[in-house]
Amino acid sequence: MKEIILNLTILFICCSSCFPDTIHMKDGKEEKGLVVEEYIDRVVFSTADGEKEFFKKDIDSIEYDTPEQNLYQIGREYEKRGWYEKAAFYYRRALEINPEYKEARDAFLSSHAILWREEEARAKKELEHRRLVLDWRDKKGSTEPSLPIPQDKNEVLKKNLGIELLTDDGNFIAQKVIDGSSAYNAGIRVGDVLSAIWGRLIRYSTFEDVFNELNIPKFSEIRLTIERDVILEGREIGVSFKVRYDGLTITEIRPDSIAEKAGLKEGDIVTYIDKAPTRYMPLETAVELIKSKTSPFTLRLKRDIMLRRI
Numbered sequence: 132m133k134e135i136i137l138n139l140t141i142l143f144i145c146c147s148s149c150f151p152d153t154i155h156m157k158d159g160k161e162e163k164g165l166v167v168e169e170y171i172d173r174v175v176f177s178t179a180d181g182e183k184e185f186f187k188k189d190i191d192s193i194e195y196d197t198p199e200q201n202l203y204q205i206g207r208e209y210e211k212r213g214w215y216e217k218a219a220f221y222y223r224r225a226l227e228i229n230p231e232y233k234e235a236r237d238a239f240l241s242s243h244a245i246l247w248r249e250e251e252a253r254a255k256k257e258l259e260h261r262r263l264v265l266d267w268r269d270k271k272g273s274t275e276p277s278l279p280i281p282q283d284k285n286e287v288l289k290k291n292l293g294i295e296l297l298t299d300d301g302n303f304i305a306q307k308v309i310d311g312s313s314a315y316n317a318g319i320r321v322g323d324v325l326s327a328i329w330g331r332l333i334r335y336s337t338f339e340d341v342f343n344e345l346n347i348p349k350f351s352e353i354r355l356t357i358e359r360d361v362i363l364e365g366r367e368i369g370v371s372f373k374v375r376y377d378g379l380t381i382t383e384i385r386p387d388s389i390a391e392k393a394g395l396k397e398g399d400i401v402t403y404i405d406k407a408p409t410r411y412m413p414l415e416t417a418v419e420l421i422k423s424k425t426s427p428f429t430l431r432l433k434r435d436i437m438l439r440r441i
Contacts, residue, residue, distance in 0.1 A: 152176070153194040154185055166193065167410065171336045199225040203235045206242075215242045215249075231376060237330025237354060244329070244351065284342045291346060291440055294319060301335040302326075317438045319357060326433065327356035345438075352439040358402070359434070364427040365389050372414060378402060378433075379409040379417055396434065403431035 154162040154176060162185070164178035173186045174193070195201050206221035222239035225232055285295045293312020296303050303325040308315050319325075327333060328344045344353070369388020370381050379401045384390050401409055404420050405428050412420075421428075 155191045157191045199228040218242045241329030317436045324358040366422045374414045400433040
């Protein structure tokens with residue numbers, strides 16, 4: 132198999148914005164369309180024949196539509212190898228081309244957060260080493276104190292962040308949120324789905340990987356994307372929408388409206404109206420669909436939050 136970074140560099144030079152995304156399979160086949168979602172083990176690809184899922188183990192490389200997407204993917208490859216400084220360089224270049232490129236912005240912030248965490252860990256290790264040396268001198272060679280290691284990772288998350296998770300069909304769902312905790316203050320509620328960390332989708336990830344991302348160092352913060360089902364009743368719910376880069380977005384909520392009382396916020400992205408996906412839905416269709424509801428209906432919301440460990 133060819134070197135992925137080399138492939139991406141060549142693709143960046145050769146690709147043109149007049150062509151759709153192209154998936155190059157390991158068996159030599161090609162699929163043209165648009166990458167709409169990317170998970171740890173698969174991508175969702177929109178084609179003329181509808182949406183398809185392709186597993187990464189079967190993919191040789193992906194040629195993206197725009198230069199900033201290819202720069203972003205080069206950064207991703209460097210990040211996978213732990214070269215976060217180089218990754219941040221390519222994320223920044225992608226943002227120079229398209230300052231509104233949310234995935235590149237989140238990835239850039241994430242890479243810097245990782246570098247900061249590594250530096251903090253090095254400093255903490257050095258301080259701990261100095262403390263042990265001083266203890267050894269004071270106690271004339273007494274052994275290093277041992278700390279218990281928590282066996283239940285959910286107990287660690289509950290203690291540090293105030294949240295317990297369960298997994299269902301690859302999703303990570305908040306099954307318990309402690310009042311007044313970091314998770315509660317950030318806006319997470321029971322039943323919310325944690326769908327992304329620093330803009331990267333986490334569905335189908337391992338619990339270990341998600342735990343490591345959430346169990347962040349003290350006084351640091353992390354950007355999460357949550358999804359929530361909200362039940363509404365009434366055709367005039369009191370919101371204004373726009374179709375933006377990320378999807379059908381709530382731009383205004385009228386005071387004392389049904390939407391405000393239900394907890395909707397400006398900036399929320401509506402991904403489903405009942406069971407109808409809004410990914411390609413025209414704005415007029417979405418508005419008319421909501422107005423046509425004569426019984427309670429559900430909006431699936433996607434919201435970015437900052438989770439801070441206090």
